[in-house]
Amino acid sequence: MSQYGRRPTPWAGRVGRSVAACVLGLCMTAASASPPQQDRSELKPGTATPTIRKKDPVPTYARDVAPIVQAKCQNCHRRHQVGPFPLETYEQARKRAADIAAVTEERSMPPWKPTRGIGPRLKHDQSLTHAELAILAAWAEGGAPLGDIKEMPTPPKYAEGWKLGPPDLILEPTEAFPVSASGPDVYRCFVLPTNLRRDGFLEAIDYAPGDRGVVHHLIAYMDTTGRARILDDAAAGPGYPTTSGPMIEADELSFWMAGSEAHRLPDGIGIHLQAQADIVLQIHYHPNGRAALDRTRVGLYFSKKPVKQAMHWNNATNYRFRLPAGKNNIEVKANWFVPVDLEALAVCPHMHSLGHDMQMSVKLPSGKTRTLIEIADWDPSWQGSYYFHDRIPLPAGSVVQVVSHYDNSAHPRNPSHPPRNVEVGPNADDEMCVGYIAVVKKGQDLTMPGSRDDLYQTFVRQRERQMRRAMSR
Numbered sequence: 272m273s274q275y276g277r278r279p280t281p282w283a284g285r286v287g288r289s290v291a292a293c294v295l296g297l298c299m300t301a302a303s304a305s306p307p308q309q310d311r312s313e314l315k316p317g318t319a320t321p322t323i324r325k326k327d328p329v330p331t332y333a334r335d336v337a338p339i340v341q342a343k344c345q346n347c348h349r350r351h352q353v354g355p356f357p358l359e360t361y362e363q364a365r366k367r368a369a370d371i372a373a374v375t376e377e378r379s380m381p382p383w384k385p386t387r388g389i390g391p392r393l394k395h396d397q398s399l400t401h402a403e404l405a406i407l408a409a410w411a412e413g414g415a416p417l418g419d420i421k422e423m424p425t426p427p428k429y430a431e432g433w434k435l436g437p438p439d440l441i442l443e444p445t446e447a448f449p450v451s452a453s454g455p456d457v458y459r460c461f462v463l464p465t466n467l468r469r470d471g472f473l474e475a476i477d478y479a480p481g482d483r484g485v486v487h488h489l490i491a492y493m494d495t496t497g498r499a500r501i502l503d504d505a506a507a508g509p510g511y512p513t514t515s516g517p518m519i520e521a522d523e524l525s526f527w528m529a530g531s532e533a534h535r536l537p538d539g540i541g542i543h544l545q546a547q548a549d550i551v552l553q554i555h556y557h558p559n560g561r562a563a564l565d566r567t568r569v570g571l572y573f574s575k576k577p578v579k580q581a582m583h584w585n586n587a588t589n590y591r592f593r594l595p596a597g598k599n600n601i602e603v604k605a606n607w608f609v610p611v612d613l614e615a616l617a618v619c620p621h622m623h624s625l626g627h628d629m630q631m632s633v634k635l636p637s638g639k640t641r642t643l644i645e646i647a648d649w650d651p652s653w654q655g656s657y658y659f660h661d662r663i664p665l666p667a668g669s670v671v672q673v674v675s676h677y678d679n680s681a682h683p684r685n686p687s688h689p690p691r692n693v694e695v696g697p698n699a700d701d702e703m704c705v706g707y708i709a710v711v712k713k714g715q716d717l718t719m720p721g722s723r724d725d726l727y728q729t730f731v732r733q734r735e736r737q738m739r740r741a742m743s744r
């Protein structure tokens with residue numbers, strides 16, 4: 272159960288998926304509530320519906336369940352990881368068979384939030400297929416048998432340390448940060464000087480949390496102004512407190528959450544790291560019952576191949592909305608007008624605790640709209656960044672659109688009891704509506720003499736104009 276508790280909204284659970292889809296104007300899938308919708312990706316001609324029928328033999332742990340648990344659960348549910356208990360042995364899984372069936376059926380575990388089958392194919396998809404769900408349910412119902420241990424798959428070997436191999440540069444805060452055993456979640460920024468004398472490109476960024484039990488998610492930013500250092504110097508202890516973001520204008524470099532898979536960017540694409548930049552690491556700590564000391568390290572992997580395109584995150588953000596106390600199903604929208612021809616590589620939806628669902632799409636200049644992602648059952652504890660399998664064209668003049676819904680009625684996740692009117696702001700009890708999107712400039716070739724990476728500046732200028740307009744309204 273997440274620290275925010277499950278909300279007793281009429282939308283919760285499986286039925287919620289289709290109601291939320293209706294809210295989003297996708298009612299053509301409404302009939303999918305029960306029985307569950309078959310994923311389009313699994314709909315191949317001649318494929319039988321992968322549900323377990325009564326006369327089928329009961330699945331066994333050794334043959335059927337262990338491979339699923341290894342592939343989809345153990346990256347968090349093993350010793351010293353973020354999951355609250357290990358699922359590494361038969362006995363550990365047997366004890367919790369009913370819970371496992373329940374949390375997977377309602378899709379709260381694994382915490383992969385994008386709706387299956389909506390939007391383009393995603394990399395590193397952690398969600399369970401309907402066949403896997405059916406196996407877990409039938410196994411629990413059938414008494415959770417072990418089966419023949421000869422069929423047991425060999426336990427996977429987890430690389431200790433860095434999954435992509437030793438980084439080219441490791442940065443870490445000068446001191447460990449104490450996280451208390453209980454109390455509210457803590458957001459903290461750490462300033463890590465790179466001291467690099469020249470600009471460079473990164474093909475990957477990975478993180479080694481000092482204490483995986485408390486590091487819930489983090490965002491790395493790049494600061495070239497020195498302003499983060501000033502905030503750091505002014506605050507007591509390592510780093511400085513934050514409620515959201517680095518509290519300064521800074522280029523987002525990467526997002527990570529517990530369970531994320533480190534990966535390299537495709538060849539020819541890099542993250543631009545400027546000379547003498549500071550990396551600002553914003554960490555979300557979730558106290559877990561024992562006092563912890565964390566010193567999270569950042570591993571930088573420089574691009575080994577020539578980089579033609581620089582990846583930057585931008586966003587569609589609504590800077591001004593109000594959520595009246597007691598109301599639910601409040602719609603908030605945000606748009607971002609694409610200024611030059613781009614290609615999208617990833618998205619990362621962001622709201623706080625009152626968020627209920629979010630959909631990101633792109634309206635192309637032709638008038639056609641293409642969905643990028645849908646999170647039908649938002650959970651602030653599981654904020655992922657999701658990479659597309661193939662690049663998505665965003666021609667100049669396209670509009671990246673965010674439509675989200677908020678629930679400001681009384682529910683366990685609402686930080687205010689009783690609910691109060693909520694506006695946009697950085698604090699945990701304020702709200703935000705941001706659809707981050709990672710892009711490259713179409714056709715950019717930074718290896719050509721004279722070409723330079725000006726995309727971030729283009730976005731900053733556009734954002735400043737937008738802010739000025741919003742303020743003068």
Ligand code: HEC
Pocket residue numbers: 272273274339340343344345346347348353354355367370371374375380381382397529530531652
């Ligand atoms: C990305 C990390 C991650 C993955 C992957 C993951 N879990 Fe979890 N799981 C957690 C965390 C963290 C919790 C503690 C509750 C929370 O914070 O939501 C949890 C809680 C649970 C619980 C207790 C739920 C409750 O309501 O108390 C069960 C059961 C569970 N997980 C089963 C699974 C199974 C089965 C899988 C694979 C199919 C899985 N988890 C995959 C991180 C993960």
